[in-house]
Amino acid sequence: MIVDIRQLAPHETLPIRLAILRPGMPPESAAFDGDEEASTQHFGAFLEDELVGVSSIYLAPLPGSSVAAAWQLRGMATLPHVRGLGIGGALLEACARAVLTSRGKLLWCNARAGAVAFYAKHGWHTIGEEFEIPTAGAHFRMARQLS
Numbered sequence: 529m530i531v532d533i534r535q536l537a538p539h540e541t542l543p544i545r546l547a548i549l550r551p552g553m554p555p556e557s558a559a560f561d562g563d564e565e566a567s568t569q570h571f572g573a574f575l576e577d578e579l580v581g582v583s584s585i586y587l588a589p590l591p592g593s594s595v596a597a598a599w600q601l602r603g604m605a606t607l608p609h610v611r612g613l614g615i616g617g618a619l620l621e622a623c624a625r626a627v628l629t630s631r632g633k634l635l636w637c638n639a640r641a642g643a644v645a646f647y648a649k650h651g652w653h654t655i656g657e658e659f660e661i662p663t664a665g666a667h668f669r670m671a672r673q674l675s
């Protein structure tokens with residue numbers, strides 16, 4: 529299996545985000561603030577030219593932290609038929625590499641409770657208590673120090 533991770537234009541992330549992260553919600557709910565910022569980077573995982581997973585990184589401070597050069601991961605999703613093959617992990621690593629290339633030091637996210645084990649496997653740790661996002665359920669803030 530050869531997975532190819534490529535940069536995407538912002539709009540290319542929307543179908544997978546909508547299907548996996550915003551099912552049943554209006555299409556505009558899949559677009560995030562900052563998607564079009566020059567610093568933002570979007571990644572897609574391709575399996576034989578089929579786009580099967582997406583992730584995006586945004587230059588954004590970690591709330592409550594003074595660490596400069598922090599980036600937020602959002603819109604992390606893979607299609608159900610390719611899960612468990614390492615594709616989500618490959619996207620995460622591509623994001624970490626891109627942050628390092630941009631001289632970033634920290635990558636953080638608001639992780640769905642169900643995805644905490646996935647991030648932990650890739651060197652992320654939780655910060656603080658569980659919290660609720662009204663449309664998306666229980667979350668933990670998680671981060672990975674990159675330097």
Ligand SMILES: CC(C)(COP(=O)(O)OP(=O)(O)OC[C@H]1O[C@@H](n2cnc3c(N)ncnc32)[C@H](O)[C@@H]1OP(=O)(O)O)[C@@H](O)C(=O)NCCC(=O)NCCS
Nearest residue numbers: 604605606611612613614615616617639640642643645646
């Ligand atoms: C989380 C997600 C991106 C992982 O993608 P993936 O392509 O399956 O990732 P990988 O194959 O690299 O890693 C799978 C590993 O992560 C863990 N994992 C993945 N999804 C998990 C889940 N929902 N619950 C618990 N563990 C999970 C598994 O332990 C698995 O480990 P294993 O290989 O030891 O079995 C994918 O499950 C997904 O899109 N889920 C729905 C959307 C979502 O929750 N996104 C994260 C928002 S914060």
